[in-house]
Amino acid sequence: MKPIRILVADDHAVIRDGFHTILSTDKDIEVTAVAKDGTEALVQLKQHKPDVALLDWDMPGINGMEVMQKAIEEELRSSFIILSSYHDDQLAIEAFKKGANGFLLKNKEAENIILTVKGCAKGKLVFPAESAAGLRRSLIIKHNNIFSSLSEAEDEVLACVAEGMKNKEIAESLYLSEGTVRNYISSLYKKLKVKTRSEAISLYKSRHY
Incomplete structure (x- = not known):
């Protein structure tokens, strides 16, 4: 299997070197x-066409969010993770709305960084648990009337699902049983004519962005 490229x-050498070291393990x-x-990030994106691009949102000149938008406009097919030194719900939501697959705090442990990268490489959306409620509200608001065949609960x-939550997490968040969540997922798959989570997420994002 080919490695994830x-x-x-990041404008700080210590951060760049740290991520390079962690990911290379x-x-x-x-x-x-x-x-x-x-x-430079835009040049490297065009030249190397990486599977995943980790972009510091606060870089001088063109920030990470702007790099991501320019890359998306030019149809550079990478998954994007926005890096931040601190947690900010609004920043995480903005990153998602503009096309990011993930939002990652720079002080996260090595295991979390690696799992985030691998998840985004597979097309999942990976955001901090602290942002879950705000992201879900944003997603639901934007989702209204897009898939008219779905019930409010399926919405x-x-x-x-688009947040990358597992069935158990969805059940706990929406106060449902895991069995009910599975039934809703099965039903919405049929209505949307998809077979996997990745297909559902891709369809969801294609209708919004």
């Missing part, structure tokens, strides 16, 4: 490029 873009990951600012479950 990574770009790390995993045999399934290869850091193919690094960048010290947004302009909520699909929004949670």
